[in-house]
Amino acid sequence: MIDMHEKREIERIEKEKEQWEAETLKPALKSAPERAERFTSVSMAPVERLYTPADLPNWDFLKDLGFPGEYPYTRGLHPTMYRAKLWTMRMFAGYGTAVETNRRFKYLLEQGQMGLSTAFDLPTLMGYDSDHPFSAGEVGKCGVAIDSLADMEILFDGIPLGEVTTSMTITSPAAVLWAMYVAVCEKQGVPYHRIGGTIQNDILKEYIAQKEYIYPIEPSVRLVTDTVVFGAHHLPRWNTISISGYHIREAGATALQELAFTLADGMVYVEEAIKAGLDVDAFAPRLSFFFDCHNDLFEEVAKFRAARRLWARIMRERFGAKDPRSWLLRTHAQTAGVALTAQQPYNNIARVAIQALAGVLGGTQSLHTNAMDEAMALPTEEAATIALRTQQIIAHESGVTNTVDPLAGSYYVEALTNQMEEGAWEYFRRIEELGGMIRAIEKGFPQREIADAAYAYQQAVEREEKIIVGVNRFKEEDAQQIPLLSIDRAAEQRQIERLRELRRSRDKDLVMRSLDALRQAAAGKDPWGRDLLMPKILDAVRAYATQGEIMDVFREVWGEYTEPIII
Amino acid sequence: MELTRKILEGDVRAAARLMTMIENGASEARAALKSLYAHTGSGYIIGITGPPGSGKSTLTDHLTDELRKRRKTVGIVAVDPTSPFSGGAILADRIRMQRHSLDADVFIRSMATRGHLGGLARATNDVVDVMDAAGKEVILIETVGVGQDEVEVVGTAHTCVVVSVPGLGDEVQAIKAGVLEIGDVFVVNKADREGANRTATELEMMLHMAPDTGGWLPKVYKTVATKGEGIAKLVDAIFAHKAFLDERDLRKKKGRERSERAFMALLQETLRARTVERFKRNGSMKEMIERVADRELDPYTAVEEILDKIGL
Amino acid sequence: MTTQVQQKIRVLIAKPGLDGHDRGAKVIARAFRDAGMEVIYTGLRQTPEMIASAAIQEDVDAIGLSCLSGAHMYLFPKVIELLRERGADDIVVFGGGTIPDEDIPKLKAAGIAQVFTPGATTGEAIEFVKSNIRSK
Secondary structure (H helix, E strand, C coil), X not given: CCCHHHHHHHHHHHHHXXXXXXXXXHHHHHHCCCCCCCEECCCCCEECXXXXXXXXXXXXXXXXXXXXXXXXXXXXXXXXXHHCCCCEECCEECCCCHHHHHHHHHHHHHCCCCCEEEEECHHHHCCCCCCCHHHCCCCCCCCECCCCHHHHHHHCCCCCCCCCCEEEECCCCHHHHHHHHHHHHHHHCCCHHHCCEEECCCCHHHHHHHCCCCCCHHHHHHHHHHHHHHHHHHCCCEECEEEECHHHHHCCCCHHHHHHHHHHHHHHHHHHHHHCCCCHHHHHHHEEEEEEECCCHHHHHHHHHHHHHHHHHHHHHHCCCCCHHHHCCCEEEEECHHHCCCCCCCHHHHXXXXXXXXXXXXXXXXXXXXXXXXXXXXXXXXXXXHHHHHHHHHHHCCCCCCCCCCCCCCXXXXXHHHHHHHHHHHHHHHHHHCCCHHHHHHCCHHHHHHHHHHHHHHHHHHCXXXXXXXXXXXXXXXXXXXXXXXXXXXXXXXXHHHHHHHHXXXXXXXXXXXXXXXXXXXXXXXXXXXXXXXXXXXXXXXXXXXXXXXXXXXXXXXXXXXCCCCC | CHHHHHHHCCCXXXXXXXXXXXXXXXXXXXXXXXXXHHHCCCCEEEEEECCCCCCHHHHHHHHHHHHHHCCCCEEEEEEECCCCCCCCEEECHHHHHHHHCCCCCEEEEEEECCCCCCCCCCCHHHHHHHHHHCCCCEEEEECCCCCCCCCHHHHCCCEEEEEECCCCCCHHHHHHHCCHHHCCEEEECCCCCCCHHHHHHHHHHHHHHCCCCCCCCCCEEXXXXXXXXXXXXXXXXXXXXHHHHHHCCHHHHHHHHHHHHHHHHHHHHXXXXXXXXXXXXXXXXXXXXXXXXXCCCCHHHHHHHHHHHCCC | CCCCCCCCXXXXXXXXXXXXXXHHHHHHHXXXXXXXXXXXXXXCCECHHHHHHHHHHCCCCEEEEEECCCCHHHHHHHHHHHHHHCCCCCCEEEEEEXXXXXXXXXXXXXXXXXXXXXXXXXXXXXXXXXXXXXXX
């Protein structure tokens, strides 16, 4: 509620500001002009010289901000935030074969990491086995190679899955890898209700940005929804989708585009699960998010705050969710890989610290910090440890964790938060006009917006309107050399040999039967409640069908996706 | 001639190199085209035209697939617009056709319009001839997808396929205004979308009202190019049109028209080039243009004066 | 006796392998277009064989390969090898992506003319192509 008193107060401030501009600012500009004609954020959004209460018209503390742990959660999901429990420091890891990654996992747990996060190699992400011709040269390169349950058993050997939570960055074959994880838990004797973790499983952002899609959009969304339904019924502690803005941002989107397209994707999943017959409160608390933390500190903080407020409003008002847990935007965050430079790689440590700080000031629930060498290769153990230490320094030395939402009330941050929210609603409107997010993606709308933003930013860098230290200013002649991780080239061969051995030794009839049953289920027109795909996938996985074989069943039934050409 | 011999033997690199020389207007290109000319005329040329977003590239890809199943060798010329600002171009039609890139019997060439209007590049005709001479039995030309003026392909192709899609609102209007007369076969692509039947019906109605053009009745075919649906029937329809032309000896007539147009264009271009070159050398052209600009001389008299001087 | 001579630089931009990160490839494609070049963009998931074949049919002056998955040491030299086999090694091949410094000399020894790592500008790439392509 804006009362007359406040309105008069704002008018008075505006008048005073004009006076300040005339009497104080003008002479100052004359003697020391500003460094640029216009200032913009890293997203190229204009930034004003000064923010005052006049930049927050109609702003209502109780309605727009409120208290932490309460609707609309702008200030954070928990009443005490990091005073009670720090965010989960979750470092993404995976390379080579399951043997090497299992070793890295154990090391990270010893270093005080609180949860596991698995990176898979491209053949796994694309649903090809390691011996597929397309996999040549890619096995174990940017993550761990997993072909079957046998590899998954090695990956988590000696790690008690009832106690740690595991995040798996996998999307097109998410259902299959999740089934493998569940099967390992079965072998470890962990009951379903204790299995906790996350699969990324956000297929829409693949069509928009990451491009690791396989099937056409509609059957892919059906597969995602199938996992949501299965999770709601059987694995109450599992986050079945991590709705991801990270890849959208890394593809060149602005902060606002990242926010808007991610939430628009999220709304599709909610609609689909409701269509599948679930009550919104039966699955919404298991949806989680994943955002990027870029260099522009305040813009990023505003993005996180606006995201929470928007999602709470969307879930409560648009979808009628009644359980407050359904209103919560729980998010993982990762520092911006795209902001790292190959030049002067040590500088990346400073960048990552600022980005991580943005995630923490934004109120993230978990965080991965990139290592300084990631513009060139997967991180070495040492570089990854510095990145983890960066989080620990923020947590224990910086003091930012002592109070809840420390930037609240900053005229700048609140104005930015409002702009983010308004901008997102505007994007939602345009997406709706295009017939919803799936149609918008088919028409290439988000892809084009992102490509334009990426190109505009690159041009600004080349005109030196945007300065990147060590790249277009403060360059050095002698390149800094840092040690890099090289992936053992023999890993590919070892993986392929193990896969061939598996194909020889498993029960072939059982594999064939389980794949046939899956094929029938996938071809079914009305899956809901009758032919859930997940149990069939689980059977196939238990029979040691490979992930490539399982994914091929869907390729056969559903075909493959071709993307609109947007450059 | 070495280059010609190689092309006739099916050397891809030689053919590709000649296409570049043609596009660049290099003088060696003309010599090669001269000696290749006798080897052209047997390829069947199909034009694919339609508005942007109608799926022309995907359709071309699937047509190629079907033609290969029928054991035809295929050449594809895919034309995209040149940016008027930079003179550069992004040629991305190949993305949809890359599965054929390893097939020795398919030759794909992307061309930029380089400022030429009409839906083709200036050099498209000659590039088609090179593919023809190199032994491609069917040559598909995918035009620029810009709207109504891209009708030049009718002068080059034996069969012209006009592609439309449902749901773009005024697409049918656009076709009515421009390309209805040039189509021999009509396609409603993306026919699994809402409104496909309506679009097809509207097209059929318009075709019924169109004036008779010598006995061929164009029909409308529905395809879902992304899934390969309706493609075999479309190829049948194209070959039916080919049979129709052949029965009435119309293909030769079309060929003659194409030759005439190519000849006239070449004559025009060569005459102009030689005239300009001759009068540039002695400086009289520049002087004459200045007089025209100063209103001392009118352009009509100026041209007559020039033609008089070279005896035309 | 020449008609209008319109020499244009033709460049193929391709993403070999399974990696789907196409921001860099697209930015480069646009920048090359804006520098007046004709850019043939073949999209994602190209095998070295497809790239070499497309480059020959399109008679390009240069090929730009972008790879962020770490598979560059296999994929880039493979393209060079195929071009050599087909007598097309006059095409200049350059690459970009997340590529460790120590791999760069090896790639150059294999025939990759230049390697651009994160932070490189499109201006540098344009300059490189303009001054390194062989005249036909």
